[in-house]
């Protein structure tokens with residue numbers, strides 16, 4: 001079936017997830033919520049990593065009322081504002097579970113942008129990676145690391161990716177500066193995901209890493225962002241629900257990356273890939289495929305993570 005966006009992905013296109021454990025950040029609303037719904041309907045045990053217990057409980061209640069078949073959804077406390085707290089949340093998860101098959105980082109915010117979108121997700125992932133590697137060593141495993149990026153990364157054209165760039169520039173004061181920082185954080189996510197894939201491949205660790213632009217999707221976050229456009233924000237905001245796709249449409253590309261049968265059948269093709277809607281291999285900016293920038297971003301991220309120890 002196809003949508004206005006092209007291809008359509010449904011639960012039928014996903015592998016069976018009974019016995020699999022998933023963590024998804026940013027899942028109490030928007031694209032993340034719709035992704036959890038798709039993965040839980042395939043039988044997964046999903047941890048909704050969210051900062052507010054109340055919002056998570058409301059979302060889980062809503063998910064159950066909309067039918068998640070025999071999957072289950074559980075709250076994992078995660079506040080990405082503080083990378084040390086993110087590491088602590090990952091440690092708490094390690095005490096609960098013996099495997100981790102899918103980690104999908106979907107949360108984002110437009111304040112403390114680089115910390116929330118990239119650094120804290122990297123810190124959270126770093127603590128979980130040994131368990132993901134152990135899960136990947138089991139026969140028949142299909143472990144995936146899915147970082148939700150954005151076409152907004154195309155705005156970012158840094159000449160370097162120093163540690164200072166990761167730690168100093170955090171919040172903008174206008175729509176333009178916020179979008180510049182958002183784009184930079186999403187570029188960092190794409191480069192970091194690719195750097196991890198390269199390292200996994202070199203060490204023969206069978207983890208598939210993907211990033212994507214999920215599409216222009218009508219969500220709370222997108223609506224709030226569009227409304228900050230100077231002068232025309234109110235008009236653009238009113239048009240978003242009419243012109244943008246639904247969270248379910250956004251979730252299609254994310255769920256495909258996390259559990260698509262096609263990815264399982266052609267892992268080499270999808271390793272380190274950047275997808276765009278719906279579930280197609282896309283072309284990121286030239287900065288996102290720059291090997292020097294990628295290695296610099298990776299090394300800078302490692303330095304920042306070391307300082308958190």
Ligand SMILES: NC(=O)c1ccc[n+]([C@@H]2O[C@H](COP(=O)([O-])OP(=O)(O)OC[C@H]3O[C@@H](n4cnc5c(N)ncnc54)[C@H](OP(=O)(O)O)[C@@H]3O)[C@@H](O)[C@H]2O)c1
Nearest residue numbers: 026030031079080081106107108109150216217219221222
């Ligand atoms: N919507 C689009 O058009 C679009 C386009 C391109 C890319 N994307 C990307 O797709 C992903 C999902 O977007 P969306 O529009 O569905 O997002 P959204 O509706 O804005 O939801 C953002 C999620 O992030 C969580 N979050 C924010 N700050 C957090 C923190 N400090 N700690 C933990 N969680 C935090 C929010 O939780 P709270 O409820 O607690 O705030 C919420 O669950 C994002 O990575 C976004 O950049 C979206």
